[in-house]
Amino acid sequence: MNNFIFQNATKVYFGKGCVKEYLACLTKNANTILLAYGGGSIKRNGVYDEITGILKEAGKTIVEFSGIMSNPTYAKVQEGAKLARENHADMILAVGGGSAMDCCKAVSLATRYDGDIWDDFWAQPGVIDFEPLPLGVVVTVAGTGSECNGGAVITNEEKKVKTGRDYPALNPRFALMDPAYTFSVPKKQMASGSFDILSHIMETYFSEPNEDNVSDDIMEALMESVIRNLRIAMENPEDYTARSNLMWDSTMAENRLIKMGKKCDFECHNMEHQLGAYTNCNHGCGLAVIHPVYYRHVYKEGLPKFVRFAENVWGIARDGKTDEELALTGIDALADFIKALGLPTTLKELGVDKAQLKEIADSCGISQGSYKPMTHEEILEIFQECYE
Known part of the structure; x- marks a missing residue:
């Protein structure tokens, strides 16, 4: 394995009832709490009432910061x-x-x-040499794994750039993770969020080194878990075992552990981020469209890993197939899984304007970890193949 340093400062409280059990003590040193949430689903499913009740009983002043959109903006x-x-x-x-x-x-x-945090920390990597305002999180949707890292993807609407940075100083102090809180997430959102989990793992897996390493072994187990448990949860959204496994899969995919010793690719994320910056499309849905097409462009350069993917993750027997045939069968299995979930398979379904594709392609970042370094011309080819 390659050299690495591992650190994760977030303390996780996982399981049924963890919010009731721990929230009051975890916020005991804060008098005024900025309570942040999205479009109001937590008010419909009872999570808001439970959390505000705990905070009010503890004598906290609550300042509400609501309306956070699915692609949060710098504004x-x-x-x-x-x-x-x-x-x-x-x-x-x-x-x-x-x-x-x-x-x-x-x-x-x-x-x-x-100063301007976009210019100093998102447009380019910065150095955080001060203490950010303490942050704690209560996870209600499994997908990004953001609860256990310092990563934040922000869209600058004025510049039409969506980008992420991961600063250890921004790791949440604590993460409260009750799988039952995810039961009310609509099936489509569960599917797209879970595909984001799978994408995070694949983007790390399909990169060097190809030699035997612990990270790849862990990732194969995680990919199998996501596929198996998502199928179960789609049939029964309140299957606690499946939802708890997906929740922890999400964390494991992005708590930095599986990235140790890996180059990492994340070209699909670069491409989807710019699609999102221009069109505000759903992140997981955009990734579902891009991944199979992108992998058909790069599999030859990473052939041994794509063979492993087919055999170890999808359980595909060789049965006389060449390495290339086996690799392509694995990519086809991924595409079939996406269709079975009901996720979109074309950019046209996402409402992307074909006339914008070149501008979007030209704005995409180029990953240094890809098996086959992209050009903006090839990214445009991929977008065009994804269109319909």
């Missing part, structure tokens, strides 16, 4: 930072999925920084 980050400063918040509590968590990591930084 929304600035709105949250202004609220936190004006109300002298001692802590942020983000309740929701990756969008709420990502937005609030950026808010925690912006609240205590006088």
